[in-house]
Amino acid sequence: MSTGMTTITPLVTFRNETPYPFCPGCGHGPILDHLNAALVKLQLDPRQVVIVSDIGCSGLSDQYFATSAFHGLHGRSITYATGIKLARPGLTVIVVMGDGGTGIGGAHLLNAARRNIGITVLVCNNMNFGMTGGQHSTTTPAGAFTATTPSGNLERPLDVCATVAVNGAGFVYRGTSFDPDLADRMTDGIRHPGFALLDIWEPCTAYFAPRNRLTKKALFETLEAMRFPTGILQQTEVPEYAEAYRAAHADELDGPTLRPRPIQPRFRSALERRFSMVLAGSAGGRVGSAARLLARAGVLSGLYAALRNDYPVTVRTGHSTSELVLSPVPIDYAGVTRPEVLVVLSTDGAKQSRKFLKQMRAEDQVVTLPEFADLETPAPVSVLDFAATGGRLRASQYALAVASAAAARLSLFPAEALLEAVRQGEPEHLDSDMRAVEAGRGAAHRISS
């Protein structure tokens, strides 16, 4: 070879010098030998290969390879592999797990297949938990004897291949540790850009084989009896998730990130102390929106505003309560126990108002609609009847109308500040909110002083 060129010596093995620790006759050794052969065939940079091992005897696997490796928790290997692949899609990520992992990590297996994340999963399927003494697993055949099924397994074995195949896995293969072409099938799986799973059945010579007289021949007969087909079962070209994610979001790159949206105070409020108002209504009544507009009007007027919303876990029904605090100084505590103004807008709101009504005093104000005129409280109750005044407001405008009336009556901030807040608000509500604010201002004189 001419000088000046770099010679690349092919790697003859991806194994390190540590001998396997597996029992005589165990299928794990042959499977790992096939994996080594596949890696040699692919000639990948070992630094760019991450073997992610699960738990159990097969979980020891990564320690015998001179590649990068991740040994995590039982059943979660697929989640770590997914994270590695998402962060660095250029890496080759190979999961080595047992049949146990398909049980405890079943949700991860399903969802990795569904996403078609580009990892290769080797299931070392020896039909039981070997490391812990031969307990039954999700793939133990019906009737089989294990430490935990002493009179025969009553559960139906999980068809791992059919499960991931029907849920979108890109490449699915079932075979055994005796397959002479297993390394080639592993190569196929690793080369496949999407989610690849190889379900590799094998004997556990410590527990399952002796307890069930499992020979090589019996292993094949078992698969046949269960009607579990072997060979390449699925091979489809579905977009790989990590690549699909980047492609789908490519035009968002370097877009403006979440930045402060400053409000420039341009009005002046005469408020010299902390003030609190509670709006108590129902979902759909735009209660929170009304309170937010008042808060914004306060900030536009040089005040500090805090807004705390309360609603049940289902948001489109039930009560909607907003606690608004305005103050000339920063607000470190946004809670309200005794509001100076309580706006009651619905039956739900009246129910939520009980705790406030008791606390209120003669100098406070309750402002409400005609239906709730009989609220019991030490505070004076003012009733605004927008239907009678011919304001023709919809129910969804009442919250803002009543709150605007109270704000005007108490001169919390200049009228123009609230109009400006509405103008800066949601465009689709501009006209409706403007009408509500005007109706409220017109009704302000009805609130007792």
Add this chain to the structure above:
Amino acid sequence: MPNRELTDGSTAIVRGALAGGCDFFAGYPITPASLILDLMLREMPKVGGVGIQGEDEIASIGMCIGAAMAGARAMTATSGPGISLYSENLGLAIMGEVPLVIVDVQRLGPATGGATTVGQGDIQFVRWGTAGGYPIIALAPSSIPECYSLTRRAFQLARRFRCPVFVVADKELSLTSNTVDVGEEPEPEREVGPQVNGEPDGGPFRAYRYDPADGVPPLAPYGDGQLLRFTGSTHDERAFITKDSQTVDRLNRHLSAKIEEHRDEIDLVTADLEPDAATLFLSFGVTAGAMREAVTTARASGRKVSALTVHSLWPVPETPIRKALEGVQGVIVAELNQGQYRREIERLAAGCQVLGLNRNDGELISPAQFVEML
């Protein structure tokens, strides 16, 4: 008049994460942390990162751990029930020395508890949330600006110490809108660039270092120059599994020492101490806001009182707490639980009366309740 902003703690946490260089987020929907998930999934593509909703909390934190070892600056966010599911992987992140930020937006527990109700009941849970009993770092913002600054700080600490760092918020802080002054100075530039890579020091690459015990090995992510090994089992410096008692002892001492011996880099409190005050208020999170208002009220009426806001809950900032306790006759520890952090103060407050101001009913402690304690 300076510009102001009406915003919430969730938004501030997300902005803090972006400023801290976050480029990987995985989470699962849960009230009251869902807003962080929604925002992070929108923001991540803009910085060339990845945001994904996991099939559950276990997958979410698992993906974060995998991504972090591949060089990402990862964050996840949940509430108490999600922290329960994070438990096993929290242990893995400690053992494998994974830089990771975990936001806990606390709600009232246990179990489903009050999904939309405030609580501070996870304080000891985040400290002892996994097997083994190793140190943890937890920061607790008490205002919206601190949601930003402490989340950013959490990323720095996670990298510095290669460990999971909690940001302990709560429903009120995360979802209540409040007004903050927008500073004149521009926001700090986002911290970007690859993480520190391991430099070979002659011998074969070692993923971990136990000598000196308090040293922190640089992270050489998957795909960079090294064959990186990682394991959650007891391991030697090259991340091969071992049961050798000497090695295991060195590993375990290291996991503690790297944090315990660097408390001065982690301790963060705000001390508002008044000479000759007989009482010290001590609080954290949303409750510290009420405490600060109470201090203003009390002093306006001529009463002397000191206050300490604890921002770094774990490890307990013992030095600044002891300093604040000097000369006071009593300390009132206020929290929305039945006295979880009080026990930490009791062991530091020799000769000083320790009282609790607690609520565990989904309501906030008010400034008036503080003042009544004087």
